[in-house]
Amino acid sequence: MSEETIRRSELMWGAIAAFGVGIMAAVIVVSSFAMAIHPPSNVETIDPTTLNTNSEFAESNLGTRVNPDGSVTVRIVATQFEFLPRCIPVPKDRQVTFRVTSPDVIHGFLIAGSNANTMVVPGYVAQLRTVFSSAGDHLMPCHEFCGLGHSEMWALVKVLDGAEWKPDASGKASCELPR
Amino acid sequence: MSTDQDHRSSERRAEDRLWRFWVSIAAGTFVVVSLLVGLIVLPLRDEARFDPWGAICRAIGIRKDGSTVTKKSSDPPASSVTWSAGTRLALLGASPESGSTIVKETCAACHGETGVSVDPQQFPNLAGQTEEAIFKQLRDFQTGARVSDIMAPIAQTLTEAQTRDVAAYFAAQKRVEAVGSSPSASANIVELAHIGAPARGIPSCYSCHGQNRSGPEEAPVLFGQSASYIEDQLKKFASAERRNDMFARMRTITKQLSPEEMHGLAIYYGDGGAAKP
Amino acid sequence: MPAERQAVNYRVKNLILAHIGVSFATLAAAAVLGAWQMTVRTGVNPPFATPETYFASVSAHGTIMGYVMPTLFTMGFGYFVAVTALDQPLPSMRLAWAGFWLAAVGIVAAIIPIVMGKATVLYTFYPPLTGSVFYYLGVLLVVVGSWFWVALMIWAMAHWKRNNPGRPVPLAMFGTVANAFLWLWTTGGVAVEIIFQLIPASLGWTQMIDVGLARTLFAWTLHPIVYFWLLPAYIAFYTIAPQAAGARLYSDLMGRLSFILLLLFSLPVGMHHLFMDPEHGTGFKFLQAMLTALVVLPTFLTVFTISASMEIAGRLRGGKGLFGWIAALPWDRPMVLATCLSFVLLGFGGFGGVVNMAYAMNAMIHNTSWVTAHFHLIFGGAVVIMYFAITYWIWPILLEREAADVRPLRLQLWLWFIGIVIMTFPWHVLGLLGQPRRIATFDYANPVIAQWQPWVFVSMFGGYLMLVSALLFVWNIATLYRARPVGDNRMHYAVAVYPPARVPNALNGFALWNWLLLFLMVVAYGYPLGQFFLMDVYPGLVHRVDIGS
Known part of the structure; x- marks a missing residue:
């Protein structure tokens, strides 16, 4: 084995490694370009210390709402140690926009069995859009440590299909957790 | 000998320049291409019209408008107390001494002079309660967020600064350790x-x-x-x-x-x- | 090569033993906590399980495994390399011991508040949650102690280069100094966060804290810290494993390139931990995702070079055919076995990592058990198994004794390997099913998540195997003290097939690479950090968990 042979094999491996990087980069670019998938990144600020007096995240304004244009928005406050509201009905096969924020510490938002996932950082409104393609219940646990009650901080997302999806006259939909 | 060394070090310098050159080219190209894709190509894909400047702004998180639908609500909040630096600093600066005077005049009849209630079943013990808790409840009685025929008029006689002094005074008292009987809990x-x-x-x-x-x-x-x-x-x-x-x-x-x-x-x-x- | 056969003298023996000894003592304690935590997560309610004890335990486990154990191991191994590979005394024994004692005081200062429940903020200490000031001071002291080590490593190499002009720095030392620079860069983020945000908050000097800034500074540290843990393993791959297999290193150049690339591409990439964060736009998340992909380069180069070196060893031992050389390797030697097991774990872990770094796929698994699985595989598996093998290699040299029987050593490595596989494979599955990390108790009676429980149980047994392995390791080291003295304390590093007579300056020092890194860091973090000072951000109220009520 000459030094030349070694050098050539190294170059070949260097090329293979570079090719590997290229493939990975291409997968990332193509997947985000073709499917327009982006991580939740809307950089929208909000004062966390006055959240309890904020009009958008007022208690009566939280939960699922059908907007005048037919789209659905869910507003959620993640706080120590609960999501408000704790039961969230959403329609199947329609785009749902989640807007979540925290008045106190960092929380996490994850709808198990879906790709809805974001950090909830005080000072920012985390926003994400998703479509649920099958009816059923999903657990929505807090996924970042927020204090001693963290493990008990979860909500339930109920994906409802046509007949079960019944928002009231004002466009609000709500559900109750089984006790 | 010395010329030989000079020759070798100038050779080294040329070699260093070559490294610097190619490393800069490689790193620069990589960064420029990545930024082009990340700041312009990908964000443009999501837009109906061609607006590179808008795309860059969006990609780095500068929002031109609050494009989200904001639903206004006119409901009164559960409590209008807000936990901010101002609230906390004001509480830290409260005076237990002036609180003590107010307590004697206003609170002692029910909650006791040192916060040990005359009738704990009706009036809570306040001795050793946290400042934050007492302050918030007093403010809520004042604003009507917490409803009480007894407490609302009393709390309304206090200024906001006085509520903090009262809270500081009670917080500084020794807590009541146990009240009532002691059946063992399940x-x-x-x-x-x-x-x-x-x-x-x-x-x-x-x-x-x-x-x-x-x-x-x-x-x-x-x-x-x-x-x-x-x-x-x-x-x-x-x-x-x-x-x-x-x-x-x-x-x-x-x-x-x-x-x-x-x-x-x-x-x-x-x-x-x-x-x- | 002068670095071929070096005796460990220069009175550094106790210094090295102290660092690595403390490192593994804390590892054993943290392994017990880890096994207990896994038991809690199965829902069987072991003794002492309350949210308070569970999260205090998670805080201690993470603090030890993240800040203490690998840092002290790397420092100890670095001192060993500095004296054996360079064949010169340490520039200053006093500074080295000062660094050790700073770190030791720091460990005690950090652990006490955790045990008291006054620093239950987990090792990532995401504010506004804020613990006792002693916790942060303790972590800071460990970091400052390690900076002494950084200075000594850079100083030692500079000294050697002055005395040996034109000669290539021995590869083991080149890798060690790469890691010293890496660590200096790495600790920048967290040190700024601790000094300017967390300590003032925990002392009550400030009431508000910029949460987005703190998270970004921490992300700066959180990724390269893993590479800092990883580099000793890579140094062993290149400079010990081929020697252990009875052959030579295929290429010295590949080693140098890999160390440089690891230094470069560990740092401007931490924002891939923040893909799911609302305080950053997509642009810089994407740039850092691209930079993250580049880490494939040093990994591929290393796998190739070490496999080629091993192939030479196998063929020298009479291995024939396409794969015959693998069977011919000296598998009875712990270093050879560990290298192979480590490669397997790196392969699995690397696959999981690709999903993490993929900007779009990350949403499926962010902050789920998948992530925990990934870094336990890479660090707990691929890296720590090499820490064991390195210790099995250098501890006998330091003691001048030789283990009579290597079977318990091999058993320990196998147990660790099998344990980590059994533990982390179910975690990957659980992550895909949506199980979040860092949760003490689950309600498995809930039909929505009932399917999680069997996987959690399986992973628990993996954790127990690792605990047994950790204790067996301590036993193996303890018995070494009663083993046969051999009176030989020479260290043998692997020599390259064609040892370079000279290498370009660029591959013999770090000036060029530090400048390039500065450029990459400014590009990657300049705006993401600067935005917090440019836009109107709302800080959060400091939330102190150490104040009694």
Whole structure:
């Protein structure tokens, strides 16, 4: 084995490694370009210390709402140690926009069995859009440590299909957790 | 010898320049291409019209408008107390001495001069309660967020600064250790208090009301209250008769508790935690 | 090569033993906590399980495994390399011991508040949650102690280069100094966060804290810290494993390139931990995702070079055919076995990592058990198994004794390997099913998540195997003290097939690479950090968990 042979094999491996990087980069670019998938990144600020007096995240304004244009928005406050509201009905096969924020510490938002996932950082409104393609219940646990009650901080997302999806006259939909 | 060394070091310098050159080219190209894709190509893909400048702004997180639909609500908040640096600094600067004068005139008749209540079943013990808790409740009585025919008019006689002084005074008093009898709590109650009930999404009472403060600012200390006072408040939260808990925290939890559990927990804490493991 | 056969003298023996000894003592304690935590997560309610004890335990486990154990191991191994590979004394024994004692005081200062429940903020200490000031001071002291080590490593190499002009720095030392620079860059983020945000907050001097800034500074540290843990393993791959297999290193150049690339591409990439964060736009998240992909380069180069070196060893031992050389390797030697097991774990872990770094796929698994699985595989598996093998290699040299029987050593490595596989494979599955990390108790009676429980149970047994392995390791080292003295304390590093007579300056020092890194860091973090000072951000109220009520 000459030094030349070694050098050539190294170059070949260097090329293979570079090719590997290229493939990975291409997968990332193509997947985000073709499917327009982006991580939740809307950089929208909000004062966390006055959240309890904020009009958008007022208690009566939280939960699922059908907007005048037919789209659905869910507003959620993640706080120590609960999501408000704790039961969230959403329609199947329609785009749902989640807007979540925290008045106190960092929380996490994850709808198990879906790709809805974001950090909830005080000072920012985390926003994400998703479509649920099958009816059923999903657990929505807090996924970042927020204090001693963290493990008990979860909500339930109920994906409802046509007949079960019944928002009231004002466009609000709500559900109750089984006790 | 010396020329040979010079020759070698100039050779080295040429080699260094070559490295610098190609490394700069490689790194520069990589960064420029990545930024082009990340700041322009990808964000443009999501837009109907061609607006590179707008795309860059969006990609780095500069929002031109609050494009989201903001639904206004005119409901009064559960509590108008806000936990900000201003609130906390004002509390830190409160004067227990001037609080003491106010307490003697205004509060002592029911809550006792040192915060040991004359009738703990009706009037809570305030000795050793946290400043934040007392301040918030007084403010809520003032604004009507917490409804009480007795407390509202009394609280309204105080200025905001005076509520802080009163809170500071009571917080500085020695806490009542135990009130009432001491039936030993059942395992299920102790578990609720210290572990919680994950199945029902109930955090342990300890996680907010415990000795290492982990939860909300305003969470009061429970040990030292009378059991019947605690049970009464739990029931009022459960029926939403009392609704000054921020973000409906206590209303949400009590909705999940059975009357027996509320009773058991009230005795557990009202007993001063004698059964604490 | 002068670095071929070096005796460990220069009175550094106790210094090295102290660092690595403390490192593994804390590892054993943290392994017990880890096994207990896994038991809690199964829902069987072991003794002492409350949210308070569970999260204090998670805080201790993470603090030890993240800040203490690998830092002290790397420092100890670095001192060993500096004296053996360079064949010169350490520039200053006093500074080295001062660094050790700073770190030791820091460990105690950090652990006490955790045990008291006054620093239950987890090792990532995401504010506004804020623990006792002693916790942060303790972590800071460990970091400052390690900076002494950084200075000594850079100083030692500079000294050697002055005395040996034109000669290539021995590869083991080149890798060690790469890691010293890497660590200096790495600790920048967290040190700024601790000094300017966390300590003032924990002392009550400030009431508000910029949460987005704190998270970004921490992300700056959180990724390269893993590479800092990883580099000792890579140094062993290149400079010990081929020697252990009885052959030579295929290429010295590849080693140098890999160390440089690891230094470069560990740092401007931490924002891939923030893909799911609302305080950053997509642009810089994407740039850092691209930079993250480049880490494939040093990994591929290393796998190739070490496999080629091993192939030479196998063929020298009479291995024939396409794969015959693998069977011919000296598998009874712990270093050879560990290298192979480590490669397997790196392969699995690397696959999981690709999903993490993929900007779009990350949403499926962010902050789920998948992530925990990934870094336990890479660090707990691929890296720590090499820490064991390195210790089995250098501890006998330091003691001048030789283990009579290497079977318990091999058993320990196998147990660790099998344990980590059994533990982390179910975690990957659980992550895909949506199980979040960092949760003490689950309600498995809930039909929505009932399917999680069997996987959690399986992973628990993996954790127990690792605990047994950790204890067996301590036993193996303890018995070494009663083993046969051999009176030989020479260290043998692997020599390259064609040892370079000279290498370009660029591959013999770090000036060029530090400048390039500065450029990459400014590009990657300049705006993401600067935005917090440019836009109107709302800080959060400091939430102190150490104040009693």
